[in-house]
Amino acid sequence: MSWDKSGDPRILRRWFGDMEVKKHIYTMGIAGEIFMKNLKDKGVITGSRCDECEVIFVPPRSFCEYCFSELTVYEELEPKGYIETFTIVYEDYHGERLEKPLIIALIALPNAVGGIIHYIREVEPEDVYIDMEVEAVLKPRDERAGNLSDILYFKPT
Template sequence: MSFKESIQLNTQLGYFEGEIPVNYQYTLGIAGTKFFETLMNEGQFVASECKTCGVKTIYPLIYCEECFSAIDTYVPVGLEGELYSFTKCYRDYQGKEYQTPHLIGLIRFEGIKGGIIHRLGIDDKEVHIGMKVKAKLKPAKERNGTLEDILYFEKS
């Protein structure tokens, strides 16, 4: 019976709509709090440093991904890095067209594992992999300890 049945008219296709009505408040964790508080208060990035194997990581971690040692050492990194890769985006995550295309880059820092993905404030004729870039921050008193404290990365 059932599997031999078929619905012949698409107007007979029924459905129910619904949603999962929750929202989230994420706290930053131990290492995340260290990173974003330092960004907010001191205007610079920090990496975590593993005392056992020496690996430094951005965003910082409370553990070493390589040797699994616990980490509570954070080292300042400044705001300058190198453009590792970039993309030019024309639409937002809902498919809506940007007024002007966005340049998004992955920025890495010398001697440090990991990196930061952010907007690039660079003319797209100039942008190239390997160029030196520097984070442009919001003024100190407008910062709130989030990724938006970084306005964009610009040519350094």
């Protein structure tokens, strides 16, 4: 189902149909592919650097969002950072109480802009705090597939 303006912004028109999403393949772009390949092969988190602005972006971008320069320099960073913010999830998608709450955090990397959203484990929800230092727990090298699930979770250092 979709919505469309009819020319009169107060009147909406809708139609039904199928979106042909199976025919399309989403690509991560050059920077995203480097990020995933380095995560899989080396177990590192990759950022892209803008020398003009003295900024490292994580995940890497192909262009600087401040000066619009093309970014071609990539930095391999240790998969460690700190919790910038977090939430605790007590229910699943169906509203059923989880056996154990999930902690989901935005993990920032030192001296980088951006971050990675991932699970925090090996700590109780009441003990999590902003700025807690955490490190990634990765799948064994031969089980990695080149996606964010190669990081199982982050844990306190």
